[in-house]
Amino acid sequence: MLAYLIRRLLVSVLVVIGVSLLTFSMMHLVPGDPVELMYGRNLVSKEIIQNVRHELGLDLPLPVQYFRYVTHALGGDLGRSVRSQRPVLQEILARAPSTFELAFSGLLIGLLIGCPVGLLSALRRGSIADRLAMVFALLGVSTPQFWLGLMLIFLFAVHLNWFPVLGLGVGRGLVLPALTMGLGEAGLFARLFRSNMLEVLGQDYLVVARAKGLSENLVVLRHALRNALIPVVTLIGLETGYLLAGAVVIEVVFARPGLGSLAVDGIMNRDFPIVQGVVLFTSVVFVTINTVTDILYTVLDPRIRYA
Amino acid sequence: MPNRCTKTLTAVLLTLTLVACAGQPAVAPTTSAPAQVQPTTSAPTQVQPTAQIATPTPKPGGDLVMGLNAEPQTLDPATAVMEQEGVVMRNIYDTVIYVDHNNNLHPGLATSWQQSADASTFTFKIRTDVTFQDGTPFDAQALKSNFDRFGDPKVGTGAVSTYFADYKGTEILDPSTVRVSFGSPHSTFLLALGYGIMGIASPTAVQKWGKDYGQHPVGTGPFAFDSWQAGQQITLVRNPSYKWAPDFFNHQGPAYLDRVVFRFIPEDATRLSMLQTGEASVIEQFPAQDYSWLQKDSSYYLVSGEAPGLPTIMMMNTQKPPTDELAVRQALIYATDQEGLVAKAYYETQIPAHGVLAPTTLDYDPQAGQQYKYDPEKAKAILQQAGWVDTNGDGIRERNGKQLEIYYPAYRVWEGSYMEMLQSMWTSVGFKVDMDQLEDAAAWDAAATGKHNVTNMGSISFDASVLIPAFDSSNINTTGGYDFTLYRDPNLDKLLVDAGKASDPAQRADLYAQAQRLIMDQALIIPIYDFERILAVRASFVGVTMDYQNWYPYFYDVYMKQ
Numbered sequence: 091m092l093a094y095l096i097r098r099l100l101v102s103v104l105v106v107i108g109v110s111l112l113t114f115s116m117m118h119l120v121p122g123d124p125v126e127l128m129y130g131r132n133l134v135s136k137e138i139i140q141n142v143r144h145e146l147g148l149d150l151p152l153p154v155q156y157f158r159y160v161t162h163a164l165g166g167d168l169g170r171s172v173r174s175q176r177p178v179l180q181e182i183l184a185r186a187p188s189t190f191e192l193a194f195s196g197l198l199i200g201l202l203i204g205c206p207v208g209l210l211s212a213l214r215r216g217s218i219a220d221r222l223a224m225v226f227a228l229l230g231v232s233t234p235q236f237w238l239g240l241m242l243i244f245l246f247a248v249h250l251n252w253f254p255v256l257g258l259g260v261g262r263g264l265v266l267p268a269l270t271m272g273l274g275e276a277g278l279f280a281r282l283f284r285s286n287m288l289e290v291l292g293q294d295y296l297v298v299a300r301a302k303g304l305s306e307n308l309v310v311l312r313h314a315l316r317n318a319l320i321p322v323v324t325l326i327g328l329e330t331g332y333l334l335a336g337a338v339v340i341e342v343v344f345a346r347p348g349l350g351s352l353a354v355d356g357i358m359n360r361d362f363p364i365v366q367g368v369v370l371f372t373s374v375v376f377v378t379i380n381t382v383t384d385i386l387y388t389v390l391d392p393r394i395r396y397a
Numbered sequence: 398m399p400n401r402c403t404k405t406l407t408a409v410l411l412t413l414t415l416v417a418c419a420g421q422p423a424v425a426p427t428t429s430a431p432a433q434v435q436p437t438t439s440a441p442t443q444v445q446p447t448a449q450i451a452t453p454t455p456k457p458g459g460d461l462v463m464g465l466n467a468e469p470q471t472l473d474p475a476t477a478v479m480e481q482e483g484v485v486m487r488n489i490y491d492t493v494i495y496v497d498h499n500n501n502l503h504p505g506l507a508t509s510w511q512q513s514a515d516a517s518t519f520t521f522k523i524r525t526d527v528t529f530q531d532g533t534p535f536d537a538q539a540l541k542s543n544f545d546r547f548g549d550p551k552v553g554t555g556a557v558s559t560y561f562a563d564y565k566g567t568e569i570l571d572p573s574t575v576r577v578s579f580g581s582p583h584s585t586f587l588l589a590l591g592y593g594i595m596g597i598a599s600p601t602a603v604q605k606w607g608k609d610y611g612q613h614p615v616g617t618g619p620f621a622f623d624s625w626q627a628g629q630q631i632t633l634v635r636n637p638s639y640k641w642a643p644d645f646f647n648h649q650g651p652a653y654l655d656r657v658v659f660r661f662i663p664e665d666a667t668r669l670s671m672l673q674t675g676e677a678s679v680i681e682q683f684p685a686q687d688y689s690w691l692q693k694d695s696s697y698y699l700v701s702g703e704a705p706g707l708p709t710i711m712m713m714n715t716q717k718p719p720t721d722e723l724a725v726r727q728a729l730i731y732a733t734d735q736e737g738l739v740a741k742a743y744y745e746t747q748i749p750a751h752g753v754l755a756p757t758t759l760d761y762d763p764q765a766g767q768q769y770k771y772d773p774e775k776a777k778a779i780l781q782q783a784g785w786v787d788t789n790g791d792g793i794r795e796r797n798g799k800q801l802e803i804y805y806p807a808y809r810v811w812e813g814s815y816m817e818m819l820q821s822m823w824t825s826v827g828f829k830v831d832m833d834q835l836e837d838a839a840a841w842d843a844a845a846t847g848k849h850n851v852t853n854m855g856s857i858s859f860d861a862s863v864l865i866p867a868f869d870s871s872n873i874n875t876t877g878g879y880d881f882t883l884y885r886d887p888n889l890d891k892l893l894v895d896a897g898k899a900s901d902p903a904q905r906a907d908l909y910a911q912a913q914r915l916i917m918d919q920a921l922i923i924p925i926y927d928f929e930r931i932l933a934v935r936a937s938f939v940g941v942t943m944d945y946q947n948w949y950p951y952f953y954d955v956y957m958k959q
Contacts, residue, residue: 122838126845131856132478132556133866133879142554174470175608176627184627240666248670255670256660258629345662347628360838 094396102377124360169363178367189348193333195268200275208283230277239270239343257344286318327383455956460656464668464680468661471611474596476555483593487949490596490616495643496945516582516900529599530621541567542600560589582900593949619652653956679934685744702947704928705758706858708750711851711923712881724783726920731776732826742814750924760861765913776826794827802829803850806843809834861909
């Protein structure tokens, strides 16, 4: 197990470096200069723009810029945003909690609604409940978040006044954004869980368990459930990446600060340090979560062992 | 496998959903107009606060929340470039001079001023009873240190740099008198000093915070900076020591409001919803289709004014065929229906433009561009006469085997409401319009590398000097420049350079007038619309007005209706 973990660690480091290099290259290959974009339609003199570009080291050769970036990053300095001159790490840490809150609560809602629905569907396969549940799941997955978010605002915030429009913090402000994210996730988990359960319920070892006289509840809960959970755990690992970054639409609609909108604004503004920083941060989190889920498998399924 | 019943149910529900989605933009949420537009000053027109009933002695109290469509990056007057930054700064800082809606100068931090005959030297007598919000006294040294920052090209890199070009220095004549010198005439400098971005900062705070000063602003204004939660809001609190408000306000002494909070809400619909629930007291920019009900609803009032400077225009590339031909450029102008565009895309909330400057701009010439009125038949006639004829009946004109094709790299966010309209207007007179919907950086790059035939431009500026960076051929883009017409004419350059140096207002106006007429006669640009700035306010907050640039709201006189 230890050898496995060490190997995983090394591979993770390589992945993060690769992602960072790729991002750097892509940002610089795409047309657009952050300083010109910053000034936009303030028609300032060319000298000012060139001065600022020089101050920020943006006129240095690319390999030099990347080298400087890496050496600083290793020391914990992710540089300063081109636009705001605020330290990148500070910008990320100021927004990370909000993104985690949204991602976590969205995931939680997704699981809390999706798994029971999926379970019910599998156990009552072919019934009306099953069909309705699957329609709901399909709707959840295909509804655009932008539309759903605004609809929830119009209904629950403007008309009913149950929740604020501004989706900030962890109290009532989190409900609508989390719902917007969670309903989509619920659809996904419901479908996945249902098909896993159906597959597992048909397995031979369950026939044996029933033949032994075990109650249906025990069969389902003790034997079937754990096996059906494995693909769900995989999905959680993969969804995390999407949830952390893909929350940008919800963040914009509800005016919630977050890493997603920080990244998107950074890309639109060609704010290289910001984009590099967010990508680095997100890839570290993503790689960590996937390692944790892989280890979780060994708990869920004793057949899985890592050498 | 879902059986037929499920499939049908799903199909029906999906269709309903898609129909409901039909009106929604598929890509990024509709962030509306530019966050970077920087108004300088303006000869403002209509400020229409509607439905304001004066109540007897307003009582102090209340928190005002303003919804901005983007987050400021800095609140340092030397480096600020975004209009949202100016909105916040207008309340934290005082300016040296305050300007009213008739372009009259009023004392601010300066009590009186003198301008030399050649407009390159300015002497100011300043107030001696003012303190910064951190207790530092305001004096000649403080003013000098601010001007030195603005005039230093390494420090004053923001919008202020335009007004401090050629800065020679500030002399302290006595503790309450300073003399500012430039190496060239700055005939509109005094008007520029009233600009919301030109706030005077505490030298103590600038020294203390250094590079981070922009996150910890300290001024002399009616509201002091309290806190900034990144990505969420900036909070200001009433400055209890404030007693130097300009004379055109309704009261003296501290402001009525306890707090002013600025929240950053990129999505138009969300901002409007917040206004409706009361989570916001005043918002900038809302969907144009909501204008008419907001105007009629007595729970809200609208404050509006026309912004000066370059209106939204299309700059035409005179170095790339077919827009290298005068006839083709003229045809494009005649084919553009500004009134129709404003009616359909903006529900009449914006103003059709017909010249290269907005009428509220200082030194605007009403004659320039008047020869062009929407006339698609005339456009067709001009093209026909120039030899562009549709020989094969496909709707596109040709000449010598080449199609009349133009490349239009469109800013998807800025031009989203009307780019397809423009495309269809031009197509209907025989152009093939190759339109690419791009994000800001890509569209800008296409223009900067000269790939465009038409490209969007606009820049808010209180005076005609904006024509210089836009049309002086030395500003044709290599590494930073804005002349996307790529037009090289020594006559035009001379007019612009001379106008910029003129110290006599009448002479300056005449030179700029000639420049505007030349630009329009040569059909270098297609006017689209003048920008109408509109704020929506909840009626319980009485007294929101805009400053002389019709851009930055004053909250000093605002109070809550009892």
